Amino acid sequence: MTLKEIGYLLMVAQCASISEAAKQLYVAQPSLTHAIQSVEKEVGFRIFDRGRSGVTVTEQGEELLSDIRTIYEQMAAVQSKYIEKRPERKTFSVSIQPLPVRLPCAFFHDWRRNPIS
Numbered sequence: 735m736t737l738k739e740i741g742y743l744l745m746v747a748q749c750a751s752i753s754e755a756a757k758q759l760y761v762a763q764p765s766l767t768h769a770i771q772s773v774e775k776e777v778g779f780r781i782f783d784r785g786r787s788g789v790t791v792t793e794q795g796e797e798l799l800s801d802i803r804t805i806y807e808q809m810a811a812v813q814s815k816y817i818e819k820r821p822e823r824k825t826f827s828v829s830i831q832p833l834p835v836r837l838p839c840a841f842f843h844d845w846r847r848n849p850i851s
Contacts, residue, residue: 735773737809740802742769743781747799751788 742759746766749755756763774781781795791799 735776739769739773740806742766747791
């Protein structure tokens, strides 16, 4: 189970709807459903009961969500303490095209000092 999947599970539980959670997470609903099924297969039980009116958390799912919520909150605290405070690295890239071997004389002309009239 990844941290991303933990976030997915918590959002589904909060929204009580897979489609609403998918909108909040900016992911496709089938991808979210697949992630939930993957975690359910990994833990060996259903986390959510699915119905027409949305999803409800199972008894075992409630226990699991309680545990992973703690982990998720601890990771958020670590990120805000260390990762978000590190200095931002900025990159600068330059790309040039290869120049022909013989350049025209106009290229070497200093236009600022000797403008051509």
